[in-house]
Amino acid sequence: MKTIRQEIIELIEDNPMTAKDISQSLGLEEKQVTEHLEHIRQSVKKQGKKLVITPPKCLSCGFVFSKRDKLTPPGRCPECRSSHIQDPEFAIK
Ligand SMILES: [Zn+2]
Numbered sequence: 001m002k003t004i005r006q007e008i009i010e011l012i013e014d015n016p017m018t019a020k021d022i023s024q025s026l027g028l029e030e031k032q033v034t035e036h037l038e039h040i041r042q043s044v045k046k047q048g049k050k051l052v053i054t055p056p057k058c059l060s061c062g063f064v065f066s067k068r069d070k071l072t073p074p075g076r077c078p079e080c081r082s083s084h085i086q087d088p089e090f091a092i093k
Contacts (some may be wrong), residue, residue, distance in 0.1 A: 056086055058080065071090075
């Protein structure tokens, strides 16, 4: 039997998805997905792979959260204060 983490890895291998997409595909809560991704980020390193994060982006002004290393989406844009933010996407490469 596969573990949830293996299922997440297979799901996002070369296929970027948001935590919300992953949670819906596997029937998990978004918070659980984020916790699994934290572990996956460490474990795939040993296989010579990488968890690639597409940074979240403000949909109002286009600001990209490029320096952000956290897996959770930011609440507000520092530039225009909008909360209309596109979720980060995760992929294994
Ligand atoms: Zn903005």
